[in-house]
Amino acid sequence: MKTISQRDIAKQLGVNVSTVSRALRGLDGVSPDLRKQIEQLAKAGGYRPNPFAVSLRYDTTRTIGIVVPDVAFNHNAQIMKSIEAEARNAGYMCIITDSNDLYENEVNCVELLVNMHVEGIIVCMSQDTTDFSHLERLKRAHIPVVLFDRVADIGISSVIINDSATAVEATTFLIDGGARRIAFLGGSNQMKQTVDRKHGYLEALRQHHIPIRKELVKCHHISFNSGLTDTMELLDLPEPPDAFLATHGLLAISVLQAITSRGLRIPDDISVIGYISDWVSEMSHPRISFVKQNLKEIGVKAFRLLLDQMNGDDSIQQVVVKARLELRDSTPKAKNSLIT
Amino acid sequence: MKTISQRDIAKQLGVNVSTVSRALRGLDGVSPDLRKQIEQLAKAGGYRPNPFAVSLRYDTTRTIGIVVPDVAFNHNAQIMKSIEAEARNAGYMCIITDSNDLYENEVNCVELLVNMHVEGIIVCMSQDTTDFSHLERLKRAHIPVVLFDRVADIGISSVIINDSATAVEATTFLIDGGARRIAFLGGSNQMKQTVDRKHGYLEALRQHHIPIRKELVKCHHISFNSGLTDTMELLDLPEPPDAFLATHGLLAISVLQAITSRGLRIPDDISVIGYISDWVSEMSHPRISFVKQNLKEIGVKAFRLLLDQMNGDDSIQQVVVKARLELRDSTPKAKNSLIT
DNA sequence: TTGAAAGCGCTACCAG
DNA sequence: CTGGTAGCGCTTTCAA
Numbered sequence: 139m140k141t142i143s144q145r146d147i148a149k150q151l152g153v154n155v156s157t158v159s160r161a162l163r164g165l166d167g168v169s170p171d172l173r174k175q176i177e178q179l180a181k182a183g184g185y186r187p188n189p190f191a192v193s194l195r196y197d198t199t200r201t202i203g204i205v206v207p208d209v210a211f212n213h214n215a216q217i218m219k220s221i222e223a224e225a226r227n228a229g230y231m232c233i234i235t236d237s238n239d240l241y242e243n244e245v246n247c248v249e250l251l252v253n254m255h256v257e258g259i260i261v262c263m264s265q266d267t268t269d270f271s272h273l274e275r276l277k278r279a280h281i282p283v284v285l286f287d288r289v290a291d292i293g294i295s296s297v298i299i300n301d302s303a304t305a306v307e308a309t310t311f312l313i314d315g316g317a318r319r320i321a322f323l324g325g326s327n328q329m330k331q332t333v334d335r336k337h338g339y340l341e342a343l344r345q346h347h348i349p350i351r352k353e354l355v356k357c358h359h360i361s362f363n364s365g366l367t368d369t370m371e372l373l374d375l376p377e378p379p380d381a382f383l384a385t386h387g388l389l390a391i392s393v394l395q396a397i398t399s400r401g402l403r404i405p406d407d408i409s410v411i412g413y414i415s416d417w418v419s420e421m422s423h424p425r426i427s428f429v430k431q432n433l434k435e436i437g438v439k440a441f442r443l444l445l446d447q448m449n450g451d452d453s454i455q456q457v458v459v460k461a462r463l464e465l466r467d468s469t470p471k472a473k474n475s476l477i478t
Numbered sequence: 479m480k481t482i483s484q485r486d487i488a489k490q491l492g493v494n495v496s497t498v499s500r501a502l503r504g505l506d507g508v509s510p511d512l513r514k515q516i517e518q519l520a521k522a523g524g525y526r527p528n529p530f531a532v533s534l535r536y537d538t539t540r541t542i543g544i545v546v547p548d549v550a551f552n553h554n555a556q557i558m559k560s561i562e563a564e565a566r567n568a569g570y571m572c573i574i575t576d577s578n579d580l581y582e583n584e585v586n587c588v589e590l591l592v593n594m595h596v597e598g599i600i601v602c603m604s605q606d607t608t609d610f611s612h613l614e615r616l617k618r619a620h621i622p623v624v625l626f627d628r629v630a631d632i633g634i635s636s637v638i639i640n641d642s643a644t645a646v647e648a649t650t651f652l653i654d655g656g657a658r659r660i661a662f663l664g665g666s667n668q669m670k671q672t673v674d675r676k677h678g679y680l681e682a683l684r685q686h687h688i689p690i691r692k693e694l695v696k697c698h699h700i701s702f703n704s705g706l707t708d709t710m711e712l713l714d715l716p717e718p719p720d721a722f723l724a725t726h727g728l729l730a731i732s733v734l735q736a737i738t739s740r741g742l743r744i745p746d747d748i749s750v751i752g753y754i755s756d757w758v759s760e761m762s763h764p765r766i767s768f769v770k771q772n773l774k775e776i777g778v779k780a781f782r783l784l785l786d787q788m789n790g791d792d793s794i795q796q797v798v799v800k801a802r803l804e805l806r807d808s809t810p811k812a813k814n815s816l817i818t
Numbered sequence: 819t820t821g822a823a824a825g826c827g828c829t830a831c832c833a834g
Numbered sequence: 835c836t837g838g839t840a841g842c843g844c845t846t847t848c849a850a
Binding site: 212 | 530539548550563566571572761
């Protein structure tokens with residue numbers, strides 16, 4: 139891993155390192171002739187500036203950190219891919235860390251990234267994160283942070299979708315399709331995302347004068363199994379749901395499987411709408427009608443917000459990437475829906 | 479982002495930095511009393527060793543790089559997740575780069591990682607990579623490298639599955655199920671993985687004295703669309719296939735869709751087996767019988783190989799993680815199969 | 819146009 | 835047990 143240094147070049151030419159430094163960075167104060175020679179030697183020797191020396195000088199690493207609950211979850215992976223592309227394009231590398239959707243790990247990930255002196259951190263919090271002190275500490279240390287998807291009102295810039303509005307749209311669509319007992323499956327009520335989407339769901343019910351039935355709302359820990367048991371319980375009700383709105387991919391899939399395993403037909407017996415990635419929808423069977431999120435844009439926006447902060451902008455911004463209902467096969471065909 | 483340094487502590491205590499350095503690293507040569515004070519100040523001031531200073535000193539970054547064709551592809555994402563977990567456990571952070579399955583990007587990714595002075599790189603090559611000089615350069619520079627999935631005989635350690643054997647197993651199973659016109663969909667013939675799997679496929683045919691029909695073998699660029707058109711073409715043959723073996727997730731899914739779109743039934747009319755992740759199989763409909771790979775183990779083994787190299791072991795190893803056929807719903811139920 | 823020297827934060831080595 | 839000093843590779847400032 140030997141790599142040639144400025145000093146090596148300087149020595150070979152019998153000049154001073156500072157001259158080499160200037161030449162290599164195209165600064166003034168080097169005779170064209172010398173510059174040529176230096177550049178030539180640099181190329182020949184495969185010179186690469188030592189990033190640590192540079193970082194040490196400037197305390198700048200051209201590196202950002204990403205914390206996500208699950209790297210392998212398609213939704214996150216797509217956003218990561220987008221962040222990485224955008225970051226690389228801007229000359230930054232990405233360090234990824236996977237919190238396994240656990241608060242403790244998340245804190246650890248943030249800590250490690252800080253120790254690495256990343257210039258900024260993009261975080262999707264764990265579902266059980268209710269203590270934000272690790273993020274507030276970053277803020278206090280003036281380390282740029284951006285949250286996405288799962289956010290909190292702690293004065294940190296973030297990127298989300300129009301959670302409430304999409305829930306209204308989805309729920310309304312189900313109602314228009316004839317559903318009257320719409321179940322809502324979300325994550326913990328501690329998560330703003332869950333609350334917002336539930337808010338939209340309830341709002342739509344109210345607008346249509348449909349009584350709210352508490353037993354149709356299940357907001358628990360997000361996991362495939364919890365989704366399965368919740369759905370089973372719902373199907374066992376004396377008046378089981380005629381539609382489901384699931385706010386997470388795992389939940390949506392579990393709903394699908396539970397319903398199918400009961401021999402019920404989708405959408406004939408029960409409709410389903412989920413907050414899932416296009417890819418998951420495409421793969422599901424029947425293909426789940428879903429709230430389509432522009433994951434690429436979420437990633438791009440997240441990085442841009444971070445970049446702004448890294449460039450000194452300390453305003454707190456909340457970017458809302460508009461999502462909209464995308465119909466597939468888990469909902470009845472729209473007759474006169476406003477959605478086109 | 480101000481962080482306290484050893485010098486700050488030294489100054490406050492009126493001692494020398496070298497003493498602080500020793501104390502903070504638990505080395506001998508510091509009075510218990512002084513040590514206490516130093517540790518206390520360090521904690522109070524939130525002291526963090528500056529990784530660049532350390533790196534500059536040791537040329538060690540506690541960082542590895544990962545290059546994959548597509549971060550969002552579940553197979554890769556699961557392996558990355560596993561690598562990241564293993565790496566973090568060993569005190570390393572991971573920088574990810576996504577080559578978009580393009581050779582040019584791949585070269586660029588490797589270059590950037592080298593410039594970052596990562597201590598090692600784990601690579602899954604792009605499908606169009608036929609020039610390995612960028613990797614050979616790493617080898618020459620003694621930068622540890624490990625390949626996975628897509629490998630080449632260039633004297634670099636790697637982790638693969640038993641490609642040929644699994645293809646034999648899958649093909650044999652199809653034959654036992656009554657299939658006689660088995661189509662093979664792979665990537666480019668430049669990829670060893672494709673060649674090996676095709677080898678297994680052909681071997682199984684030979685063993686059962688089934689004539690090899692060249693028109694049933696499609697080895698092209700891997701993409702959803704190419705899989706779709708290839709499958710359509712195959713279905714249009716005078717004697718269309720009665721089974722498909724697809725060596726990549728995108729191809730397997732496209733095969734499924736193409737067949738279904740023609741109104742043919744799986745597995746009644748046509749059987750399908752794919753090299754896909756368990757998760758993709760679970761999501762597909764009908765659930766595709768697949769060659770089940772232990773992705774977690776692939777990641778773990780890849781990192782371990784890298785770690786060995788980083789620790790000075792310069793032997794070239796090829797780890798084969800055994801995969802095996804896992805039956806789902808895209809193949810006829812086994813009657814007297816040896817597979818249990 | 820070029821050189822010398824200081825310094826970024828840390829560690830290693832040798833003195834005292 | 836503690837201090838001083840040199841040096842990792844690079845940039846910057848000042849002097850020549």
